[in-house]
Amino acid sequence: MLYREAGQFKSSYAQDQQIFPIRQDRIAFAALMLFALAVVPVIGDQYWLSAILTPFLILSLATLGLNILTGYAGQLSLGTAAFMAVGAFMAYNAELRIPHMPSLGSFAIGGLCAAAVGIVFGLPSLRIKGLYLAVATLACQFFVLWAINRIGWFSNNSSSGVITAQRVEVLGYDLQTPAAKYVLTLCIVALMALAAKNLMRSETGRAFMAVRDMDVAAGVVGIPIMRTKLLAFGISSFYCGVAGALYAYCYLGTVEPEAFTLDLSFLVLFMMIIGGAGSILGSFLGAAFITLFPIFLNLASKQLETLLQVEIPHAIVSNVEAIIFGGLIIFFLIAEPLGLARLWQIAKEKLRLWPFPH
Amino acid sequence: MNFFFEVVAGGLLAGVMYALVALGFVLIYKASGVFNFAQGSMVFFAALTFVSLTERGWNLWLALAVTLVVMVLMGIAIERLVLRPLVNQPPITLLMATIGLAFVLEGISQLAWGSQPHGLELGVPDVPIEWLSQKWNISVSQFDVFAALVAGVLVAALAVFFQKTRIGRALRAVADDHQAALAVGIPLQHIWSIVWAVAGFVALVAGLMWGVRNGVQYALTFTALKALPVLILGGFESIAGAIVGGLIIGASEKLAEVYVGPFVGGGIESWFAYVIALLFLLVRPEGLFGEKIIDRV
Amino acid sequence: MSAPELQVQENLQRVGEVILSVQGVSLSFGGVKALQDVSFDVREREVRAIIGPNGAGKSSMLNVLNGVYHPQRGRIALREHVFSGMNPRRAAELGIARTFQNIALFRGMSVLDNLMTGRNLKMRASFLQHAIWLGAARREELEHRRAVEEIIEFLEIPHIRRTPVGKLPYGLQKRVELGRALAAEPSILLLDEPMAGMNLEEKQDMCRFILDVNDHFGTTLVLIEHDMGVVMDISDRVVVLDYGRKIADGTPAEVRANQAVIDAYLGVSH
Numbered sequence: 063m064l065y066r067e068a069g070q071f072k073s074s075y076a077q078d079q080q081i082f083p084i085r086q087d088r089i090a091f092a093a094l095m096l097f098a099l100a101v102v103p104v105i106g107d108q109y110w111l112s113a114i115l116t117p118f119l120i121l122s123l124a125t126l127g128l129n130i131l132t133g134y135a136g137q138l139s140l141g142t143a144a145f146m147a148v149g150a151f152m153a154y155n156a157e158l159r160i161p162h163m164p165s166l167g168s169f170a171i172g173g174l175c176a177a178a179v180g181i182v183f184g185l186p187s188l189r190i191k192g193l194y195l196a197v198a199t200l201a202c203q204f205f206v207l208w209a210i211n212r213i214g215w216f217s218n219n220s221s222s223g224v225i226t227a228q229r230v231e232v233l234g235y236d237l238q239t240p241a242a243k244y245v246l247t248l249c250i251v252a253l254m255a256l257a258a259k260n261l262m263r264s265e266t267g268r269a270f271m272a273v274r275d276m277d278v279a280a281g282v283v284g285i286p287i288m289r290t291k292l293l294a295f296g297i298s299s300f301y302c303g304v305a306g307a308l309y310a311y312c313y314l315g316t317v318e319p320e321a322f323t324l325d326l327s328f329l330v331l332f333m334m335i336i337g338g339a340g341s342i343l344g345s346f347l348g349a350a351f352i353t354l355f356p357i358f359l360n361l362a363s364k365q366l367e368t369l370l371q372v373e374i375p376h377a378i379v380s381n382v383e384a385i386i387f388g389g390l391i392i393f394f395l396i397a398e399p400l401g402l403a404r405l406w407q408i409a410k411e412k413l414r415l416w417p418f419p420h
Numbered sequence: 421m422n423f424f425f426e427v428v429a430g431g432l433l434a435g436v437m438y439a440l441v442a443l444g445f446v447l448i449y450k451a452s453g454v455f456n457f458a459q460g461s462m463v464f465f466a467a468l469t470f471v472s473l474t475e476r477g478w479n480l481w482l483a484l485a486v487t488l489v490v491m492v493l494m495g496i497a498i499e500r501l502v503l504r505p506l507v508n509q510p511p512i513t514l515l516m517a518t519i520g521l522a523f524v525l526e527g528i529s530q531l532a533w534g535s536q537p538h539g540l541e542l543g544v545p546d547v548p549i550e551w552l553s554q555k556w557n558i559s560v561s562q563f564d565v566f567a568a569l570v571a572g573v574l575v576a577a578l579a580v581f582f583q584k585t586r587i588g589r590a591l592r593a594v595a596d597d598h599q600a601a602l603a604v605g606i607p608l609q610h611i612w613s614i615v616w617a618v619a620g621f622v623a624l625v626a627g628l629m630w631g632v633r634n635g636v637q638y639a640l641t642f643t644a645l646k647a648l649p650v651l652i653l654g655g656f657e658s659i660a661g662a663i664v665g666g667l668i669i670g671a672s673e674k675l676a677e678v679y680v681g682p683f684v685g686g687g688i689e690s691w692f693a694y695v696i697a698l699l700f701l702l703v704r705p706e707g708l709f710g711e712k713i714i715d716r717v
Numbered sequence: 718m719s720a721p722e723l724q725v726q727e728n729l730q731r732v733g734e735v736i737l738s739v740q741g742v743s744l745s746f747g748g749v750k751a752l753q754d755v756s757f758d759v760r761e762r763e764v765r766a767i768i769g770p771n772g773a774g775k776s777s778m779l780n781v782l783n784g785v786y787h788p789q790r791g792r793i794a795l796r797e798h799v800f801s802g803m804n805p806r807r808a809a810e811l812g813i814a815r816t817f818q819n820i821a822l823f824r825g826m827s828v829l830d831n832l833m834t835g836r837n838l839k840m841r842a843s844f845l846q847h848a849i850w851l852g853a854a855r856r857e858e859l860e861h862r863r864a865v866e867e868i869i870e871f872l873e874i875p876h877i878r879r880t881p882v883g884k885l886p887y888g889l890q891k892r893v894e895l896g897r898a899l900a901a902e903p904s905i906l907l908l909d910e911p912m913a914g915m916n917l918e919e920k921q922d923m924c925r926f927i928l929d930v931n932d933h934f935g936t937t938l939v940l941i942e943h944d945m946g947v948v949m950d951i952s953d954r955v956v957v958l959d960y961g962r963k964i965a966d967g968t969p970a971e972v973r974a975n976q977a978v979i980d981a982y983l984g985v986s987h
Binding site: 392 | 509521528535
Binding site for chain 1: 783785804805806808809810814815817821822823824825826830833834835836837838840842844847848849850854855858859862863866897901
């Protein structure tokens with residue numbers, strides 16, 4: 063009833079191609095962005111801003127990166143965490159060693175270095191596919207982590223390999239509070255998500271999907287397969303690199319290489335699968351789900367504790383979490399391989415007809 | 421020179437361990453075309469179940485039998501609940517499903533039996549063989565040799581199973597072409613259950629060997645990942661390849677760690693096998709024993 | 718003049734010089750000889766059919782023409798370019814487009830997106846411009862969208878432009894694949910069994926589209942087809958392959974009367 067498209071005709075291809083073709087969607091999105099940008103930093107409490115919303119945004123960005131490579135371009139990657147690590151440590155070094163380097167600049171350098179690493183480890187994709195490519199990315203994951211650990215230069219020769227992120231400064235403003243870091247993260251992620259959406263609905267995105275669906279046919283149509291695959295690795299790693307830099311500067315503060323293990327790569331992969339491979343919105347939905355679910359589980363177990371008068375050790379909760387995550391992956395792959403994003407689409411379609419059933 | 425032999429021997433025997441885990445992968449991949457990312461978790465679960473039972477005072481053979489039954493049941497359950505609904509999906513989907521399965525199994529293992537590491541004893545001590553160390557000054561563990569023998573027996577048994585028995589023939593038919601196997605009346609789903617059960621058994625053997633070597637702890641699941649380079653070298657569908665690949669990876673990894681490691685700060689073992697596999701892939705994607713795939717459009 | 722003679726006159730005026738020439742091409746896979754010393758030429762704006770029994774090497778011939786397979790021996794001459802093997806991308810750049818026997822569409826994308834990929838070689842914007850969108854990328858996208866919409870109208874498929882291609886019935890998929898090939902504005906169109914699996918009505922539609930393409934845009938057509946009625950009706954010249962060798966080459970009437978062709982493929986009506 064409210065969600066009708068009646069009266070909204072498209073009289074040009076330009077109108078047909080908008081990101082939000084339906085007016086109600088545009089209004090809702092604008093409202094959401096306004097709320098997130100102007101209201102949340104003011105009313106949000108410290109815990110929510112620094113421990114939930116900011117990491118949610120950062121992980122969404124990482125998932126976006128993985129989605130570009132695996133969801134859109136079909137190149138399976140298990141090295142997401144390694145690219146994030148490169149972004150974090152190179153941003154640190156850029157800020158440290160280049161005088162007068164602005165924070166945003168070091169984030170960008172982190173991203174570019176990650177892109178370079180991504181392209182190098184993406185070279186095998188020109189000859190190998192699928193599972194074999196996953197092994198190549200595993201090699202990347204383990205090698206990069208070892209290199210960052212062993213080569214003192216990365217952590218400025220700190221004995222434990224731990225680095226402490228410097229202050230974040232944008233346009234002269236010192237961003238110390240959780241609210242400030244949240245707003246910075248939100249702006250960066252929003253802009254990069256817009257860029258990703260633009261990329262994926264343009265010829266670049268079509269080339270990625272063509273290579274994913276049938277690369278022989280893509281070549282026949284004139285798409286440069288090699289360049290397309292390397293571009294996918296490069297762009298994806300750039301996104302993961304920036305996410306890694308934000309992870310260090312706006313979330314963790316002190317960073318050790320162990321923050322970027324294979325488990326993190328799997329976590330981001332889960333976010334992509336649950337949220338929906340090949341969907342920008344899906345990256346956010348999946349990250350939201352996986353960020354919020356452990357909190358929900360913790361709350362539930364606390365309730366259970368008071369209800370049953372027993373103490374539930376943390377180990378049990380985290381194991382149940384692992385079981386449910388794994389189970390959900392399997393469930394989604396069976397029931398709705400396109401994840402939460404597809405479920406969202408279906409819900410919207412039903413909403414258009416509401417209150418009528420069909 | 422003696423030291424070199426010692427390193428090589430140690431590496432080869434470590435390679436046997438890798439090969440044991442790789443065998444499970446090969447079985448499942450051969451029969452159902454699925455790469456079972458959860459094989460490492462199965463190894464972990466088997467070892468953990470066995471050790472928890474023996475620590476509670478159960479007789480070794482009884483614990484073994486019960487664990488075996490549990491693994492077989494688990495294999496059948498996996499086939500029914502995870503694989504059957506996903507039967508026509510592309511391989512990347514199945515791979516991701518087994519990643520999810522790995523997490524589920526790890527969670528269940530630790531939920532059921534706790535997460536402390538356990539030591540494992542099988543009756544064969546981990547001490548150097550007397551006459552080798554006395555006569556030639558080479559230190560080779562008794563247990564390692566025992567593990568190699570076990571692996572040899574297992575491989576021989578599997579080879580006989582596949583080549584000589586009716587079920588083995590059916591498994592090979594299924595591995596080659598699902599539709600054709602169905603067409604001649606082979607019950608596909610029974611076969612897959614059997615394969616996963618056998619893979620569970622192989623996981624148990626691997627779990628026991630690894631458990632004695634490294635203790636039964638969460639890190640065991642990462643051995644699954646080490647099997648990947650083994651499979652790339654040996655091909656995903658060859659039992660002989662798994663053995664040869666395992667030996668090559670094991671030996672080269674140890675040699676690299678010992679001879680190259682000191683120059684770069686050590687820790688090479690975490691990535692060396694993968695990089696070797698990567699380089700190999702660029703030259704010969706189908707592995708030493710695999711078949712070249714020709715893409716017909 | 719009689720009607721057939723008039724037709725021949727018209728054809729001679731439409732058909733131009735030799736644009737594509739296959740010279741002594743041999744292709745084998747392992748021990749299987751797919752093509753053995755095949756030579757023929759194709760003239761500009763003509764409709765050239767390749768026929769023959771299954772396994773004769775017809776699809777392999779097409780694959781050689783657009784670079785998917787590399788022949789062990791022989792050469793292809795395309796206007797002034799001569800090559801013994803090229804990659805599919807180069808073939809596309811030289812103006813060759815094709816459809817496949819088993820439909821090589823991008824199943825995850827909509828009809829519209831599939832057709833837009835056909836415009837790939839004409840798009841100039843870099844990925845950075847795509848990321849920004851406003852400006853060059855948006856202008857280019859709209860311009861090519863207009864071109865593709867014309868093809869959508871031409872092929873009568875506007876109602877399915879947003880449908881994911883994997884969900885379409887076989888006949889429509891084949892039409893979409895033709896659309897993608899047309900989107901590239903090719904000078905030579907290779908069609909691998911464009912009418913396979915279609916009913917009579919679909920075949921007539923497809924015939925109409927193909928002939929329109931040849932008429933209006935002057936596209937040279939090389940097509941593999943099993944339906945003899947279609948081949949005899951629409952082709953200017955026919956090449957007959959059997960077991961990888963060429964056994965006949967000429968007008969439909971000549972080929973139909975050729976004894977070797979009758980023995981190998983056509984049979985005799987009783």
